[in-house]
Amino acid sequence: TEYTALKLKVKEWSPEAQNAIDGKIAKDAAVYFVPATLRPETMYGQTCCFVGPSIKYGVFKASDKEYFVCTKRAAWNMCFQGTFFDIDHFPRDQKELEPVVELPGSAFIGTLINAPLSLHTEGVRILPMETVLATKGTGVVTCVPSDSPDDFATVRELAKKAEYYKIKKEWAELEIIPVLETTAYGKLTAKHLVETMKINSPKDDKQLAEAKDLAYKEGFYNGTMLVGEFKGEKVQEAKEKVRQSLIQSGDGFPFADPSAEVISRSA
Numbered sequence: 001t002e003y004t005a006l007k008l009k010v011k012e013w014s015p016e017a018q019n020a021i022d023g024k025i026a027k028d029a030a031v032y033f034v035p036a037t038l039r040p041e042t043m044y045g046q047t048c049c050f051v052g053p054s055i056k057y058g059v060f061k062a063s064d065k066e067y068f069v070c071t072k073r074a075a076w077n078m079c080f081q082g083t084f085f086d087i088d089h090f091p092r093d094q095k096e097l098e099p100v101v102e103l104p105g106s107a108f109i110g111t112l113i114n115a116p117l118s119l120h121t122e123g124v125r126i127l128p129m130e131t132v133l134a135t136k137g138t139g140v141v142t143c144v145p146s147d148s149p150d151d152f153a154t155v156r157e158l159a160k161k162a163e164y165y166k167i168k169k170e171w172a173e174l175e176i177i178p179v180l181e182t183t184a185y186g187k188l189t190a191k192h193l194v195e196t197m198k199i200n201s202p203k204d205d206k207q208l209a210e211a212k213d214l215a216y217k218e219g220f221y222n223g224t225m226l227v228g229e230f231k232g233e234k235v236q237e238a239k240e241k242v243r244q245s246l247i248q249s250g251d252g253f254p255f256a257d258p259s260a261e262v263i264s265r266s267a
């Protein structure tokens with residue numbers, strides 16, 4: 001699967017992550033959460049970024065002054081894709097690929113990051129998502145509740161039970177801004193599908209898989225951009241243009257997940 005990996009720069013750590021990182025990363029270095037997405041054209045609508053609370057994440061050195069937060073599995077894949085250019089320390093096996101810091105996703109919750117292209121320019125938060133798979137992509141998932149039914153169901157749940165999830169309610173309540181319009185579902189595809197299909201929880205996995213499939217197809221074939229550089233263009237054309245623009249600006253890079261492809265093919 002060929003993803004676009006996006007670089008979400010840390011602006012302010014959660015206290016727990018700050019403690020773990022203090023003294024281990026130079027003050028002038030940039031640290032990024034790197035979600036992998038198949039929908040670069042929706043990045044304008046990011047309202048937060050998800051980690052699995054019990055998934056183990058590493059902070060990996062990508063270059064002199066850059067670090068990436070992702071699973072070790074993803075960092076290992078990046079080593080073979082020219083992403084890490086610290087060639088003096090090119091790991092010969094996974095043991096040599098040592099993160100500077102290793103923490104469970106729960107430690108990062110509340111971290112403030114800058115999401116490229118997001119209309120929420122004030123920054124967005126790292127929040128928990130129980131359904132993140134450690135074995136797919138980078139283990140980090142950027143949240144677009146306008147167009148991803150899983151994301152819509154999760155932010156709604158987080159806002160409803162903010163205390164239980166140990167987050168501030170307002171972190172899950174950033175405005176859901178329309179990014180594209182579809183013929184069948186209007187300007188907020190995910191909200192429309194979750195509500196009409198009566199999906200009650202992020203754990204309704206069968207229904208959510210079906211909603212995701214519908215949202216993908218309708219968005220791709222019948223979607224028109226409502227915002228951004230390619231406003232008014234068909235999603236089919238804008239998708240690759242947004243991707244290239246993110247890569248050009250250095251806010252993103254191509255990321256392949258060969259083992260995920262094997263899993264989905266044999267499934």
Ligand code: ZZB
Pocket residue numbers: 036037038039042131132133134135136137138139140141142143144146147148149211212213215216
């Ligand atoms: C932003 C986005 C916006 C996404 C959207 C989808 C949609 P797929 O389709 O199953 O192959 N994702 C990526 N990694 C993980 C993970 N480790 N665990 C759980 N979810 C993950 O998966 C590709 C999409 O699944 C990715 O694209 C990511 O969410 C999520 F409007 O990024 B996406 C209709 C979907 N819309």
